[in-house]
Amino acid sequence: MNVHPTISEIRTVRWRQPDQQWGLVPTMGYLHEGHLSLVRRARAENDQVGVSIFVNPTQFNNAADLETYPRNMEQDLAMLRAEGVDLVWTPTPDIVYPPAYQTYVDVEQVTKPLEGAARGSHFRGVATVVSKLFNVFQPQRAYFGQKDAQQVIVIKQMVQDLNFNLELVVCPTVREPDGLAMSSRNVHLSPVARRQAACLYQALQEAKTAYEQGQHNGEQLRAIMRSVITTQSLARVDYVSIAHLSTLTEMAVVAPPALFSLAVFVDEVRLIDNLILE
């Protein structure tokens, strides 16, 4: 496995065999089974697999959150080696954003609600770093998790608008046995908070069940999600949403394709999750 911090080293390995098909998995590290599901899919569908590990400062709207984001490079590299990954990019922030840096990618509409409303310029940072990753690796395919549903929508729009010549592959959310979506941030949960964190998935499931039983009123369904969260003493709703899957406009009357999503602070750890109604 080739592991390199610089762009020129990545390009050298990438173009050694120019006719090979490359799959890219962008990550912020502290890898878990969710990340590995993307790596395995990329491994199965490409000749070569590239992974990036970069905690991207421009997508954090809070310095403390960036500072405390979990990191374990040695363990990450061991996991990627075991999956047969070919190339790993481990840049430092000044390689991605050198001192004179001044170019950002702004996807205008689908970045506005939900995570965009809650986290300021988060998606400007995401779109910028992902477009740089696409330029550095020039992969045939790029792998993203449904866990970050709005991120998928934003990247899809960016790929279409900026004519990136690659296929986006969206992989299902990998969950713990109690339904909690795997996330690097889960490590910050205390044992009590960890138990209560299962309420995100429960809230989504209860709203979806109510929909399937005939409740199509958006406000009523959002109220069901909120009520499940409020049963947990450490949980506080940031937002609950039932929106159109492609425009992310909130629905008064719910109909497929819809994205049920929510962000919840559990004892100060901010978690997100979602379900799609096809």
Ligand code: AMP
């Ligand atoms: P991150 O390291 O959090 O930026 O995530 C890197 C990629 O892994 C993103 O495309 C995420 O959507 C994806 N991912 C994170 N958690 C999961 C999960 N539980 N299941 C599937 N994909 C995930």
